Amino acid sequence: QSVLTQPPSLSGAPGQRVTISCTGSSSNIGAGYDVHWYQQLPGTAPKLLIYGHNNRPSGVPDRFSGSKSGTSASLAITGLQAEDEADYSCQSYDSSLSGSRVFGTGTKVTVL
């Protein structure tokens, strides 16, 4: 019962841009909590991709970018590459759940 909603799947050809939405509410993203994004390659553990809405840890390519507006956040992948085929999840916090960490429903990105 995730409180953050993502599209189940998206696809794009190599070189294209895909944008993954993460829709929340006034008790989580809209309350000003940070949003982080994780990438999960097939059969592996999640990896931190974006922190604090739009910051990349060292080593993450700059084709990944994040943004936040109101009660939603987005992850954009520009110049899509085959190795970007993975599951992507957003994460924030929710005041109605005592400040608990909450994850998005997850989005599977397929490179055509």
Added chain:
Amino acid sequence: QVQLQESGPGLVKPSGTLSLTCAVSGGSISSSNWWSWIRQPPGKGLEWIGEIYHSGSTKYNPSLKSRVTISVDKSKNQFSLKLSSVTAADTAVYYCARISAGSYLDALDIWGQGTMVTVSS
């Protein structure tokens, strides 16, 4: 470089207690980080279970709080998860993770490889 490794039984009987340990290597569990457990049922999204500081302070997911205990063993540089009264709905890959102490705000910056736990008789 800090690494995390989960360990524990891969099969637990219904109504039993799931017990997992996360060993921390390449760093101290007594650093300024919090440490977390997250799970992922097959084909589903991630779910935060809870987190602990080396002092023993804990935070739990309200939906699991009545069944969860997270503890720390500083002498062994590890932390543990116990989930009681398990059902098939608790079948999942369980991950331990480190919470950044500020470099990446409080994101989950290092993850273990995960361990699959199946609840079945």
